[in-house]
Amino acid sequence: MAAWEPAVLPDLLPLYYRRLFPHGPYGRWLSYGGVEKNYFQRREFSFTLRSDVYLRYQSFSSPQELEKEMQKISPYKIDIGAVYSHRPSQRNAVHMGAFQAQEKELVFDIDMTDYDDVRRCCSSAEICSKCWTLMTIAIRIIDRGLVEDFGVKHRLWVYSGRRGVHCWVCDDAVRKWSSALRSAVVEYLSLVKGGPETVKKVNLTEPIHPFISNSLRLVEPYFEEYALVGQDILGSRESWEKVAALVPEPLRESLLLEFPKKHDSVQRWAVLKSKVEKHKPKLHTVKEIVLQYCFPRLDVNVSKGVSHLLKSPFSVHPKTGRVSVPIDLQRLDQFDPFAVPTISSLCNELDTPNKEDGEKENEAEPGAKRRTRDYKKTSLAPYVRVFEEFVEEMDKSRKGERLKRSDLQGDF
Ligand SMILES: [Zn+2]
Known part of the structure; x- marks a missing residue:
């Protein structure tokens, strides 16, 4: 495999955000059913641009606007922050002290560098298939604890793109947890x-x-x-x-x-x-x-703070070119970080016409419809499917909750 060359990012990122990034399910995820007022609009995104320019407190009126912005500025890295009391982009217009982080997913960051004293195969940022087992074990232990001991339901485990994994716990109640509660849970784990x-x-x-x-x-x-x-x-x-x-x-x-x-x-x-x-x-x-x-070694500070930023799923890791993809827990032992597609491999796949696509493209149906499904033609598809299933699962339980509530009200 050719060595990854970060210099190609400026050429590939526009293509990635236009044809590969799963904007649809991504917007659905962060809108959380649109139940709470301006939830998506009050979310902080931050972008790292080429030459390390770092833009914090970006916010958008809709997932479509976020998509447009991604396509316009092609960020090297996307981080997700908290949901604030006001739109982060308008924070200077509110009174001092009124702008507060209110909610966020409970997140975990597990990084292989924290295991250097017990790894003999690699050190610092290196990983190999031998030490990756540590991440597999970490996911098994933390995930079991979250589900069985804390009763959470909606967890998204994501490969960071380099040497670790992240977990996003997205249950409605958990997103409201205070820093003190988050600290207690991390302490327990x-x-x-x-x-x-x-x-x-x-x-x-x-x-x-x-x-x-x-x-x-x-x-x-x-x-x-x-x-x-x-x-x-x-x-x-x-x-x-x-x-x-x-x-x-x-x-x-x-x-x-x-x-x-x-x-x-x-x-x-x-x-x-x-x-x-x-x-x-x-x-x-x-x-x-x-x-x-x-035993898993957690970066406790990432989990404790409500306003702590964490690299977004499907952001490309600038140092490796690998996409930060969701991990299928049903096939956890088969997950191979070295098989995760890079932005270059994906863009190459787009360029390689296979017969079926050639025929479809002749069918005078150019434009949006075809473009939104581009990732399905690439090796990103199975990872997007894991993500879609996660978002659908949340939609389903939200509908279930609504039905339960309307039933209860009917009894009165
Ligand atoms: Zn190793």
Whole structure:
């Protein structure tokens, strides 16, 4: 594959926003049924332009106007902010202090760079198929917690386009959550504590909370293949010393004597487990190691603030050219970040005429209708379908709620 060249962005972005960006479902998503007055109009968008010019507090009277603006200025990056008390573009016309962030999706940002102390395959911005399993595990754990422990329904998981994932929780009630409530939820979902200087980042106490046992159950199917085989966390003296540092003395000493006699990480892990279980059955050392190596590491500040901006789904990542696409949870284990289309590959697909399209284009039906379906001819199509299903699911439950309410009113 040819290396990505950001210099082509100015040529490709206009084409992307005109023929590929899924403006229809995108506008439907952010309008939330048009139930609340001027909801879409009060939403902040921000655009990063070529040469790093950053435009905050953009707002639009309709999804169509937003679409026009995207096509006009071809932003390098689009971020979505909060829904404010007033239209963000008119914030200077209201009294000081009156302009307030009121609502936003609860968002999560999980970035592979936060796992550098437990990854052996890559570091910083690099990712590979081996460490991507960490994102798969993170999505499984956070998503289960959100659905089963907090009762949320509408989550959109998105690949960031580079080295991580985002989650947008869109339920009507959740969008109204205060910062304090968001902080409490993020706190509940966080286990790995401390910076680079903290050796032991997970400390469990009796009794183990159901959230933790449920999380461990989700890690388990991945642990051997991911941590012992893929990352080989007990594969060399340097790496097994890091693991042994999480085991209390005097067990640690005996493990360090035992490890060199074994062949691989799988065998060494078996030794560690049996020794801990035999000599320290009351401790949760094994669970703590598993969690320190595999449990999701959230960027808490992104989730806490109501006004925090987050990169929009379907924005192109300027550093990789990859589109920030929704992830299908039904096929989560098959998701491959390296298979996600880039803006160049998509534009190439548009240029390659296939026979069917050639015939259609001759049928004297040029214009809007054909253009809106352009992405369906490309490898962006399956990702847009995931997005459409998510938006439809929200529409459906909104209608369900309305019916329930009108039934209740009928009873009086
Ligand atoms: Zn890697």
